[in-house]
Amino acid sequence: MSERESPRDVVRAACAAYGEDAVTDWCVAFLGGEISGEAAYGAELPKLVAITGSDNPGGWKSPVDPVNYYWIRVWAARVFLYVWRDDVVDVLRRAADDPAWRVREHVAKITAQRELGQLVDALLPDLGHELPRVRAAVVRAVGAAGEFEHAEAIRRLADDPDQTVRAAVERALTKLEERLDRPVH
Known part of the structure; x- marks a missing residue:
């Protein structure tokens, strides 16, 4: 995410590129732990980049310290301020x-x-x-x-x-x- 792009703009761009359902599904998977922190900074990094606008949203040195993996869940939850689907309630209840x-x-x-x-x-x-x-x-x-x-x-x-x-x-x-x-x- 550049300094000029708000989280809302990043989420809108992700939805335009991949579709709201795909973005919502990724965020449910991040928030619910289906996609681990390790995977989020590995094979699933394109999804994390899409919802944060950055390939290193926390600005951490590589490899990312697992203590910071919770940020993935924070960023995923933040998406639901801008995109919604009723089935998200279940993962929010757990979160x-x-x-x-x-x-x-x-x-x-x-x-x-x-x-x-x-x-x-x-x-x-x-x-x-x-x-x-x-x-x-x-x-x-x-x-x-x-x-x-x-x-x-x-x-x-x-x-x-x-x-x-x-x-x-x-x-x-x-x-x-x-x-x-x-x-x-």
Whole structure:
């Protein structure tokens, strides 16, 4: 990806070249672990290049240290912010428990953007994550896609030490009330 190409532009170019279904299938395979990190930087590198716009998206020395393989799942998840197919929900549900917080954060972002209520419960454990950005992403997902019974879980973060999380809680509770057309306090 050049400095001028946004992730959205890279994904659009990949879809134009290979088709949305092919790109979606690759990302499901990356995110679900069907394509390993080793394969992603080996035989499957053209797929990784297509979704990131770079033959070395992490800028790492070769060979890539396996500790960085989780980035492949992050980049694959990011694609679902721009391309969608309903069967992706299953791999996102599994990814909500990914060992890498950046992957889980992206699942929360996708859940919020696409209003995927069926993923909210899987995200709730990260309301206690040590990083404010992860907590805030989950709070936003709950506001966008949660139900009445989820309000209490995010309300507990109203006094979070991080201002970003506190602001996300306030907006999420308001959004829940508007979406559900009922008070959640």
